[in-house]
Amino acid sequence: MSESRSAPGTIPVSAAFALDASGNSITIPFDINSGNVDAKRHLMIGVDVPHAPDFPAVDDVRLHTRLIRVRIVYDDHGTRVPIETEDTETIIAGNTGKPRPRTDPTVCRLHLYAGLDDESNLSACGFYAKRDGHYIAEISTIEPMPAFKGVATTVRVDDYYNTGE
Numbered sequence: 001m002s003e004s005r006s007a008p009g010t011i012p013v014s015a016a017f018a019l020d021a022s023g024n025s026i027t028i029p030f031d032i033n034s035g036n037v038d039a040k041r042h043l044m045i046g047v048d049v050p051h052a053p054d055f056p057a058v059d060d061v062r063l064h065t066r067l068i069r070v071r072i073v074y075d076d077h078g079t080r081v082p083i084e085t086e087d088t089e090t091i092i093a094g095n096t097g098k099p100r101p102r103t104d105p106t107v108c109r110l111h112l113y114a115g116l117d118d119e120s121n122l123s124a125c126g127f128y129a130k131r132d133g134h135y136i137a138e139i140s141t142i143e144p145m146p147a148f149k150g151v152a153t154t155v156r157v158d159d160y161y162n163t164g165e
Contacts, residue, residue, distance in 0.1 A: 010036050011043065012158035017139065019047070019057075019068070019148040025140035030157050032129040042126035042160035045070050045085075045137060047110065049120045049153050058112060058120045060147035066110040067142050070125050075134040083135070085125040087111065107142065126160050 010031050017026045037043065049057050060066065073080040086094070087108035089101040101109075108125040115121065129135060137157055 012156060014154050014156040017153055017155040019141055019145050019153050022141055022144045026155060028137040028157055030135050032135060033132045037129060043129055044126045044158060044160040045124040045139060046156045046158060047122040047124060047153055048156060049122060049151060051118055051120065056147045057151045061110050061112050061122060066145055067107050068110060068124055069106050069140045069142055070108050071106050071138040072127050073136050075136060083127050085127045087125045088123055
C-alpha cells in the first residue's frame with residue numbers, strides 16, 4: 001500500500017519519510033474532490049513500516065509513546081485554513097467523555113493499526129476534508145526515534161484504515 005494508486009496530487013498519496021531523527025519534516029500537497037473522497041469519512045495520515053526480522057521499530061511504537069507533529073491545512077485561494085486532526089487516543093477520549101490527551105492538537109501519537117505480510121501500518125491521525133480543493137499536510141518528527149534508523153518508512157495520506165464506517 002506504499003505506492004500511490006491514483007493521479008498525482010489526489011489521494012492516496014505517499015512519500016518516503018524518515019522517522020529516526022528529531023526535526024525531519026515533509027510537506028505533502030494533495031487534492032480532494034467528491035469523486036475520489038467521501039467527505040463523511042475520516043482520512044488519515046499513516047506510516048507504513050516494512051517488516052524486519054525482529055521488528056524493532058514496530059515494537060518501539062508498541063512499547064513507547066512516539067509522537068509526531070501533523071498539520072493539515074485547506075488552501076482557500078492562498079489563505080491556509082487549519083483542519084483539525086485527531087489521533088487514536090484523542091478519538092477514544094472523545095468517545096468516552098475524557099479530556100484530550102494533549103493540549104496541542106497537532107501532536108499525534110503513532111499507533112500500530114494493522115499489518116500485512118510485508119509491512120505494518122501505523123496511524124498518526126485522522127481528519128475530515130469537508131470540501132473539495134487543495135490541501136497540504138505538514139508532517140515532522142518531534143523527537144529522535146532510533147529504532148527507525150535505516151527503516152524505509154513511507155508516510156501516506158489515504159482513506160482511514162477500516163473504521164467500521
